[in-house]
Amino acid sequence: MVDNELKIELGKQGILVTTIEELYNWGRRSSVWPMQFGLACCAIEMIATTMARYDLARFGAEVFRPSPRQADLMIVSGTVTKKMAPQVVRLYNQMAEPKYVIAMGACAISGGPFKQGYNVLKGIDRYIPVDVHIPGCPPRPEALIQAFMTLQKKIDGQPLTGEGRPRFLDADAQCEFPVPEQGAHDLEPPSNQGVWPVEIQGVGSRERRDIDGRQVSTDH
Amino acid sequence: MSVAETRTERSAGWNRPPAVEPEGEGELLEVAMGPHHPSTHGVFRMDVSLDGERVVRLKPVFGYLHRNHEKIAEGVAYLASMPYTDRLDYFCSLTNNWAYALAVEKLAGQEVPARAEYIRVILAELTRIQNHASTIGFLLQEMGASGTPLMYAFREREKILDLFESLTGSRMMCNYMRFGGCRVDLSSAWIEATKKVVAGLPAFVDEFEALLTGNEILMARCQGVGVLKPDLAVNAGISGPMLRASGVNYDLRKVDHYGIYDRFQFRVPLGDHGDIYDRYMVRVLEMRESIGILNQALQDIPLGPIMDAKAKLRGFRPKPGEAYGRIEAPKGELGFYLISDGGPNPYRYRVRPPSLINLTVLEDMCLGHNVADVVLIFGSVDIVLGEVDR
């Protein structure tokens, strides 16, 4: 392994030293294509982010793909209702790995201002794992850009082997998540315990899984 | 057609969409467009039956963004619903605010000072301009002109959003109007900045029109497509630019004389054919009229208070009764219907969403056209899902 300072020094001399991992992640992070998928008000700010003033293209993410098969990133931009939630999970399942999720806005995180609604899902992370949350109602375009950079940092930091490697390099990792059913009164189940391990105070701790679906220690 | 003829047609159920017979034999192709579809502006679904390329049946499916606005509003105080109205039609939060404030003012019998009325007009017309510009941008995006028109529209929209932000603190969710007035006063610097932006708008509309109005592709795809007849439009409760594109002269700014619109000179653009092109043209002309209103309002805005002195913000409990207030929002007639039982919350809170009701005739307009035109016809209705499903 070349030490970092030496690498920078060599770079100044015009010599490029890199690792497969760096090169690979550099490629992945520089062309994250989001899915063209807007849910509510936040989607308008998402569109504004791609327009001339904020210009998301600077981050290699201007190509919004209408098809989930061609997208790497799902920006859940807006309120997920219970009528829509199964479709969101289905779309997520249809995306090819590697795939990432940004929950944009208060609604996608927790239901936001509409939390008390009977038809509002109280946070998309009840059904699918989320990589970056952006608070705000709606988050400003700058906040979305910040989330994007956070995601790029995360991609940059993923090792290709060993612990913490991305899901698509891990044969055991779960890539598809169960789609909830629309029942007579509510979604069934109301949350996917695999990704939404709710701690209930006073009740013994339960099995927890981390974002990639692996089991983590259960005592707290 | 004579009136007697319309009568007989009515009794024969004329207000149902006409049946289109498939030409060939065999199965129809059933396509679900949405709820995730690049052309649906969000989460809307159309179940379309196709005979080859031709649409023979179209059923809209709603509710993917049903956020229970009305139920939540019945559980909170009157003022607490104001920020929720921002999120109905999230392109035009200020006109939503106005409609709700107007309904409550009717319910409680409140007056609005002149300066506040001027501020409301200025903000509403700015909202109308940015809404129409973005709508046309999206329509063109759907036609395949990906990028340029929408970029132009959003460039202008950002300028207007900057004005909103410096006044209200938020780009989109302004939460600005109050019952009996407005929340903060305009500074003279704001008025100067607005004058500058407004002075630049005619050039923008000219540029937009130079790009689009005479464009051959636009004409070929829009003229004669998605025609809506005026009698059906009125019967189906269509409102806003869509109604006027069908040639019905009904603009609530002129009809209801709400606010202070009587003080301004403006014309109501009308269409002739009721097709997509007319809807596009009516929107462009409305932008020009709005610029005219803005110039007059910025010129004459008086000094004075911006809140009704008698207005109560805390402990606001209107007397039992009900009121329906409506305004000409950029998308059409936006109304609020409130029933008070004397308590701090409305007993019944209802939004009359223009976007939803304008979709009543979607099937009628689409039948017999190609599936590619469905996308355009839908885009020309100008809906926002937050308002369709609430």
Added chain:
Amino acid sequence: MKTVEEIKAAIEAAVPGAGVTVVLNPSPSAQHSLRLEPAHALAVAAFLRDDPELAFDYLSNVTGVDWLDKEIAEKVKVTRQVTKTVDGPEGTKLEQVVDEIVEETRKHVEPGSLEAVYHLYSVALRHGPLVLRMRTVNRTDKVELPSLTPVWRAAELQEREVFDLYGIVFTGHPDLRRILMWDEFKDYPMRKDYVEPDDYEYEPTAHDAVLKRAQEHRSREQGSRD
């Protein structure tokens, strides 16, 4: 525009036995309304649309209102016969029956109803609004009202919405299905007695109401686990 009383008279002249009542609105908006008998509603609606002086050709808004069963406590004066002991002659006690007026609270339940409200305008004559109302018999089984969609197409989606959220069944509606909620959904969420599904599991929130629900949820969950 004619006043509601004049419109009422015009309707009664045109549709005999229409049974229209004026409902006054005490608020400053003074938008009074007419309550229609469901049986004649369709005829009245067609008259309102086609009459050249009224010409209500534009149906703006359709909505539902839920009026719960009301328990009305009334104080009534009743005369009852009570037996009293009175002092008789020579120190004896006598039992005597006398009439006495007492106040009694009687409770009776006024059955609630679901109401459909229509706001009409005229595009031709530029007047309005005229408010029409119709009530169902009760909130449980007799919830049918005639649909006005055959007269005004504008009612089509809005009546579907009222059906979905309030459960008013509009007879004669061409396509009465749920519109906002999914088809398998069983409840009518806008009714005042609707109980939301309990899904407030973990709520770091500033909203007191939400916090309370989350705490209730937790205590329930705890109870079921113990």
